[in-house]
Amino acid sequence: MRQTDRSSAAAPAARVLDFAVLGLLHESPLHGYELRKQLNASLGSLRAFSYGSLYPCLRRLQGEGLITVDDSAAASKLSGRSKVVYTLTAEGKEHFTALLGEGGPSSWEDDSFGVHMRFFAQTDAATRLRILEGRRSRVEEKREGLRAGLSRTRERLDSYTLKLQEHGLESVEHEVRWLTELIDSERSHLTTTPPKD
Amino acid sequence: MRQTDRSSAAAPAARVLDFAVLGLLHESPLHGYELRKQLNASLGSLRAFSYGSLYPCLRRLQGEGLITVDDSAAASKLSGRSKVVYTLTAEGKEHFTALLGEGGPSSWEDDSFGVHMRFFAQTDAATRLRILEGRRSRVEEKREGLRAGLSRTRERLDSYTLKLQEHGLESVEHEVRWLTELIDSERSHLTTTPPKD
DNA sequence: TTCGTCATGTAATGGGTTACATGATTAC
DNA sequence: GTAATCATGTAACCCATTACATGACGAA
Numbered sequence: 483m484r485q486t487d488r489s490s491a492a493a494p495a496a497r498v499l500d501f502a503v504l505g506l507l508h509e510s511p512l513h514g515y516e517l518r519k520q521l522n523a524s525l526g527s528l529r530a531f532s533y534g535s536l537y538p539c540l541r542r543l544q545g546e547g548l549i550t551v552d553d554s555a556a557a558s559k560l561s562g563r564s565k566v567v568y569t570l571t572a573e574g575k576e577h578f579t580a581l582l583g584e585g586g587p588s589s590w591e592d593d594s595f596g597v598h599m600r601f602f603a604q605t606d607a608a609t610r611l612r613i614l615e616g617r618r619s620r621v622e623e624k625r626e627g628l629r630a631g632l633s634r635t636r637e638r639l640d641s642y643t644l645k646l647q648e649h650g651l652e653s654v655e656h657e658v659r660w661l662t663e664l665i666d667s668e669r670s671h672l673t674t675t676p677p678k679d
Numbered sequence: 680m681r682q683t684d685r686s687s688a689a690a691p692a693a694r695v696l697d698f699a700v701l702g703l704l705h706e707s708p709l710h711g712y713e714l715r716k717q718l719n720a721s722l723g724s725l726r727a728f729s730y731g732s733l734y735p736c737l738r739r740l741q742g743e744g745l746i747t748v749d750d751s752a753a754a755s756k757l758s759g760r761s762k763v764v765y766t767l768t769a770e771g772k773e774h775f776t777a778l779l780g781e782g783g784p785s786s787w788e789d790d791s792f793g794v795h796m797r798f799f800a801q802t803d804a805a806t807r808l809r810i811l812e813g814r815r816s817r818v819e820e821k822r823e824g825l826r827a828g829l830s831r832t833r834e835r836l837d838s839y840t841l842k843l844q845e846h847g848l849e850s851v852e853h854e855v856r857w858l859t860e861l862i863d864s865e866r867s868h869l870t871t872t873p874p875k876d
Numbered sequence: 877t878t879c880g881t882c883a884t885g886t887a888a889t890g891g892g893t894t895a896c897a898t899g900a901t902t903a904c
Numbered sequence: 905g906t907a908a909t910c911a912t913g914t915a916a917c918c919c920a921t922t923a924c925a926t927g928a929c930g931a932a
Contacts, residue, residue, distance in 0.1 A: 523828060523832070524840060525826075525845055526824075526825060526847060527821060527825055527844075527847045527848075527851065528847065570852075584867060589861055596843060599839055599840070599843050600839070600840050600843065602837075602839035602840075603837040603838075603839055603840075610839075624724060627723075627724075628724055631720060631723055635720070640799075640800040641800075642796055642797070642799035642800055642807075643721060643796070643797050643800075644799065646793060647723055647724075647860065648794050649854075649857050650723060650724045650725065651724075652853070653850060653854075654724065655851065656849070656850065657846075657850075658851065660846050660849075664842065
């Protein structure tokens with residue numbers, strides 16, 4: 483047993499924070515502090531990042547040429563504070579769009595799906611559908627795993643563990659229903675407004 | 680803004696894995712491989728640990744004198760494989776019971792609440808109640824945060840982000856309801872079988 | 877004899893937080 | 905003038921994963 487057999491996809495983790503930062507900067511230039519606020523507000527319950535990861539991340543992205551410091555914004559000392567305003571470069575834009583359209587397994591993971599969805603408005607219906615369906619499969623797998631485990635061990639579990647597991651299962655089932663609604667609505671979108679039919 | 684103001688509780692993190700291992704060994708002696716299976720089975724959807732964290736953890740706990748290698752089990756080569764069977768020491772038992780009964784904020788965190796609940800059968804009703812109520816407050820706080828954020832930004836959000844946030848809110852609300860049920864049932868337990876009244 | 881599973885471990889790496897250090901600006 | 909918030913950053917640490925290395929046992 484290879485410990486976790488999540489296929490041998492060599493994808494380099496596709497850092498969630500990178501993606502999120504790129505996505506926000508794709509909407510408008512921002513400085514670090516504001517970026518973090520937006521980030522934690524819009525990701526809400528899903529995730530919260532600290533400066534200790536944000537600032538190094540910005541530096542890294544800058545090093546990779548995906549973002550630049552917007553000198554014009556920094557220079558105009560209208561409100562004199564020393565802000566470092568970042569903008570997406572052309573490569574940054576390209577990179578982000580690529581990541582967004584990719585819709586591979588990395589966008590289905592628990593921690594990145596929400597972030598991807600946050601930027602759904604910037605994709606096309608087909609990609610959204612692909613991601614939503616991928617996510618649903620993932621969650622359905624999880625559900626099946628839980629169900630199997632539960633029916634296997636139900637008798638041996640004390641009432642608390644049982645309730646815990648059942649609640650977990652319910653949550654997952656709820657997510658599946660939610661995803662299905664989204665998928666249906668997305669599908670009707672597609673058929674009423676066909677992309678190239 | 681001190682970044683995250685989770686009070687200045689100096690509690691040394693109360694490592695979840697440690698607690699879980701202690702708890703499982705409190706039920707019966709086990710060797711590493713089996714421990715991991717039990718762990719990932721009973722924590723189910725909540726968490727999954729790898730050997731890379733489990734074995735060092737066992738070593739550490741052993742160093743702290745909380746667990747020992749059960750030589751009798753290792754010596755009896757009935758099924759000759761070289762297993763290293765661990766047992767709780769007296770201090771280990773004490774430590775675990777203390778942690779279990781403590782029911783402080785650390786048992787309300789997302790990642791440790793489930794683990795604590797897994798071992799509820801080994802506590803008293805009062806402690807269970809305390810932990811459940813603590814957890815509920817925590818989740819209610821989260822709910823309020825989400826509601827506030829949502830009502831503040833509802834207009835500015837695109838439909839996808841909105842749906843995402845709303846689903847997050849629903850999940851949290853669902854957990855609150857669930858916890859309330861558990862609390863009520865635990866309360867009636869207490870009143871029908873008073874501990875010292 | 878080879879494959880799957882049982883079984884134990886280590887080294888490198890990763891992605892993040894905490895706590896700290898610093899200072900400007902705004903509101904009271 | 906002082907408290908809160910805005911703003912940027914760094915260094916030390918933490919907890920865990922991944923990938924690797926090793927080997928015994930049972931079944932086909």
